[in-house]
Amino acid sequence: MMDNRQLLLRGLPKIDELLLDEQLVFFMESTPRSVVVDAAREIIDELRREILSGEREDTPEKDELIAEICDRITGKKKRNLRTLINATGVVLHTNLGRSNLCRAAVESVTAVADSYSNLEYDLKKGARGLRHDHVEKIIAKITGAEAAMVVNNNAAATMLCLSAMAFGKEVITSRGELVEIGGSFRIPEIMEQSGAHLKEVGTTNKTRPSDYRNAYDPEKTGALMKVHTSNYRILGFTQEVTLKEMVDLGKEMNLPVIYDMGSGLMADLTRYGVDEPTVLDAVNDGADVVLFSGDKLLGGPQGGILIGKKEYIDRMKKHPLARAFRVDKMTLAAMEATFFEYLDMENAKKTIPVLQMITVSGEELQNKADRLIEAIKVRTDAFTLGSEPCKDQVGGGSAPTVRLNGIAVSIASDTVPAERLERLFRRAETPVIVRVAHDKVLLSVRTIKEEEIETAASAVLFAAAQAGVN
Ligand SMILES: *Cc1c(COP(=O)(O)O)cnc(C)c1O
Numbered sequence: 001m002m003d004n005r006q007l008l009l010r011g012l013p014k015i016d017e018l019l020l021d022e023q024l025v026f027f028m029e030s031t032p033r034s035v036v037v038d039a040a041r042e043i044i045d046e047l048r049r050e051i052l053s054g055e056r057e058d059t060p061e062k063d064e065l066i067a068e069i070c071d072r073i074t075g076k077k078k079r080n081l082r083t084l085i086n087a088t089g090v091v092l093h094t095n096l097g098r099s100n101l102c103r104a105a106v107e108s109v110t111a112v113a114d115s116y117s118n119l120e121y122d123l124k125k126g127a128r129g130l131r132h133d134h135v136e137k138i139i140a141k142i143t144g145a146e147a148a149m150v151v152n153n154n155a156a157a158t159m160l161c162l163s164a165m166a167f168g169k170e171v172i173t174s175r176g177e178l179v180e181i182g183g184s185f186r187i188p189e190i191m192e193q194s195g196a197h198l199k200e201v202g203t204t205n206k207t208r209p210s211d212y213r214n215a216y217d218p219e220k221t222g223a224l225m226k227v228h229t230s231n232y233r234i235l236g237f238t239q240e241v242t243l244k245e246m247v248d249l250g251k252e253m254n255l256p257v258i259y260d261m262g263s264g265l266m267a268d269l270t271r272y273g274v275d276e277p278t279v280l281d282a283v284n285d286g287a288d289v290v291l292f293s294g295d296k297l298l299g300g301p302q303g304g305i306l307i308g309k310k311e312y313i314d315r316m317k318k319h320p321l322a323r324a325f326r327v328d329k330m331t332l333a334a335m336e337a338t339f340f341e342y343l344d345m346e347n348a349k350k351t352i353p354v355l356q357m358i359t360v361s362g363e364e365l366q367n368k369a370d371r372l373i374e375a376i377k378v379r380t381d382a383f384t385l386g387s388e389p390c391k392d393q394v395g396g397g398s399a400p401t402v403r404l405n406g407i408a409v410s411i412a413s414d415t416v417p418a419e420r421l422e423r424l425f426r427r428a429e430t431p432v433i434v435r436v437a438h439d440k441v442l443l444s445v446r447t448i449k450e451e452e453i454e455t456a457a458s459a460v461l462f463a464a465a466q467a468g469v470n
Contacts, residue, residue: 008051011059015040021066027073039072084431085452085459089406089444091357092396094182096433098295098302099396100353100449101334102341105300108333119329132317134332138339142266144283145290145307149317150335154293155185156325157304158260161289162194162223164316165256169222170199172215174207174241176234177227181262181397187227196222206239212249223256224249226287228277230262231397243277247286256288256312263398264292264305267345272359274399279307288312294331296396299354300338301331357446358394358404365407368445368453372409375457382464384412390435392446408435408442411460416467424466428459 018024018040027036043065050056060068086096101109112119122129132149139148151157162171171191178200180186191198199221201211212224226246234240241249243259250257265276276297282290289312294303304325306316316322327335341348349355369387376385392406393399411421418436425432425441430452435442448456464470 004057005051005054008057008059009048012044012047013062013065015044018044018065018069021062023066023070027070031073031077035076036069036073039076040069043069043072082431084433085449085456086447087432087434087443087445087456089390089392089404089408089435089446090395091354091392091447092296092394092398093447094396099299101301102299102338102352104341104351105334105337108337109301109330112329112333117329117333119332130317131326131329131332135336135339138336139305139307142339142342143279143290143307147310147313148305148307149313149322150294150327150332151304151306151322151325152327153302154260154262154291154304155181155190156321157291157306158187158190159194160304160316160319160321160325161258161291161306161312162191162196162225163321164319165258165289165312166196166222167194169196170215170217170220171196171223171225171258172199172201172212172221173225173227174202174211175200176202176204176207176238176240177229179227179229179231179262181231187260205234205237207241208239209241209245209249212241212246213252216253216255218253221253221255223258224253225258225260228259228261228263230276231400233401243282243285243287250288256309257286259287259290261290261292263296263396264294264298265398266298266342267348267355269297269355269358273402273404274358274394275402276399283307293396294335294338296398297354297394298338299352301334303327303331303335305335353449360446362405362407365445368448368450369407369409372443372445372448372453372456375453376409376411376460379457379461380464380470382413382467382469383460384410384414386410386412388442390442390444392444404446406444406446408444411441411443412439413467413469415469416463420467421463424463425459427466428462430455430459432456432459 024036086093092098120129120131135150136148151160178187188198199215201207201215224246226243246257259282261277261282263276265278268278289308291304291306294300294305341351349359373385387407387409390406390408391403394402418439418441421441422434422436425434
């Protein structure tokens with residue numbers, strides 16, 4: 001017996017027939033034929049799947065089908081790398097591109113992007129210059145370090161630093177600090193790749209200064225390294241050798257001390273519940289070289305920043321890996337502009353998006369949530385809307401135990417499951433990435449920019465329309 005599904009499947013038009021449609025023929029004038037064919041095929045395949053799963057019990061009219069294919073073609077002509085709205089409340093979301101740049105950085109990037117620049121040209125001398133020079137002075141000024149350089153990311157910085165300072169030598173590191181940042185960055189593996197040899201000391205929970213002394217071998221040891229356990233904490237029966245103590249040990253053994261601090265927090269955020277070491281503390285404590293990311297708590301572009309004693313930084317600048325890890329003019333432009341913001345620390349908390357999102361007051365969050373609710377109500381009354389407290393995160397492997405008090409706009413429906421809404425939000429013109437809890441969709445407003453409120457509300461209308469409840 002033929003069931004309804006088979007009837008429906010038979011009723012679906014053939015791709016060849018569809019391609020004769022006037023609108024699609026028109027599209028082919030400005031779009032590669034393969035894109036049009038793919039779009040048609042995808043839409044028909046999706047319909048087939050929906051019919052088979054029972055999700056769909058009718059076939060769309062031809063007009064409707066063609067409209068969907070046209071939408072899909074338009075979609076395909078869009079860039080793959082697109083902007084979206086982060087409504088997860090995770091400020092440094094690694095999957096969503098970590099930090100947003102500040103306005104000044106964006107302007108600097110735009111300015112150098114389509115123009116020649118003095119990237120490696122000394123305007124005073126009229127001769128070749130160094131690309132490092134553009135950021136070195138400002139970074140040194142802000143951090144108090146003697147010298148600085150910027151490479152592609154902190155993983156590259158670690159590799160370069162170890163290679164330049166301890167190739168073929170042992171680097172003593174605490175067992176409690178053998179960090180993994182995402183699958184491919186692990187301190188022991190990076191160390192091996194750099195040509196330095198890891199000398200682990202202490203235990204997972206306890207490391208003492210004497211452990212470093214016992215491991216020291218004047219013939220073999222090249223450096224001491226401390227790694228900030230940025231994405232985890234060891235609690236309970238613990239002992240850690242502080243950076244200051246490491247610096248004293250370094251002096252005692254006449255060895256450089258390297259500090260990989262992960263997040264490059266510049267402003268003191270303890271008042272906001274974020275108790276991370278700052279770059280200034282690390283420099284004050286006397287580390288010889290400090291490395292950190294550009295796009296974590298610093299709030300700049302992707303990059304690895306190396307600061308410290310001039311003799312070491314100079315060695316790294318001349319190292320062959322420096323060329324392999326070098327950054328382009330746009331990164332340098334963004335980095336320079338970001339550091340400039342830090343000349344006025346209080347102002348930086350407002351102008352650097354990452355800092356602004358962490359330091360924003362509860363009142364402002366509530367206000368933003370109210371405005372988002374209003375913007376949704378203007379467009380649709382399909383959902384039950386509310387605002388509720390939520391827990392936000394710094395993210396990006398920083399401050400792993402900190403939960404920031406946030407406010408979320410909740411969206412619920414009697415007829416559309418929250419999981420379906422979550423999917424529909426992702427398919428909006430500007431996708432919105434949300435959380436789902438207790439059959440409600442939650443849009444944490446901390447990470448939604450002012451100028452995204454209307455767009456986010458439009459995505460809610462889109463979801464309502466797609467679910468057929470608007
Ligand atoms: C994040 C992190 C890194 C890697 O930094 P990227 O800029 O992502 O390459 C290295 N070390 C620590 C301690 C980190 O937290």
